[in-house]
């Protein structure tokens with residue numbers, strides 16, 4: 479029996495959503511397989527989350543932590559995408575390729591710097607209370 483357009487749209491939406499998810503997942507797996515930095519970020523994130531559980535930080539502080547961790551991971555993922563696009567355009571040395579890669583890397587650097595400041599502000603009262 480032929481499908482009506484509503485049914486077709488529903489099925490098409492579902493399959494395209496599933497496909498998009500599969501592509502995004504394989505992108506994430508690629509980054510995890512190939513990028514040393516993201517493995518380091520995951521390691522730091524697990525350590526910080528374990529510390530947060532131990533220190534019983536507040537709900538708002540958990541929210542801030544997740545935003546910061548998510549921000550770093552997303553920037554590393556986008557950085558990898560930019561690096562690959564640049565390599566696709568040229569594998570030769572090119573000043574614009576250098577600028578594109580260096581500027582993309584600087585986003586990660588800026589966010590990492592801000593994260594350290596947030597980390598100090600967030601954890602120092604707890605750690606100070608322990609050591610004093």
Ligand SMILES: Nc1ncnc2c1ncn2[C@@H]1O[C@H](COP(=O)(O)OP(=O)(O)OP(=O)(O)O)[C@@H](O)[C@H]1O
Pocket residue numbers: 513515557561568569570571572573575576579580583
């Ligand atoms: N085609 C190019 N032309 C000019 N400079 C380049 C080119 N490719 C890379 N570079 C320079 O080398 C640096 C490192 O580039 P590379 O692609 O190796 O990234 P990476 O060190 O692997 O980064 P990550 O560790 O984040 O994956 C860039 O930031 C840029 O300064």
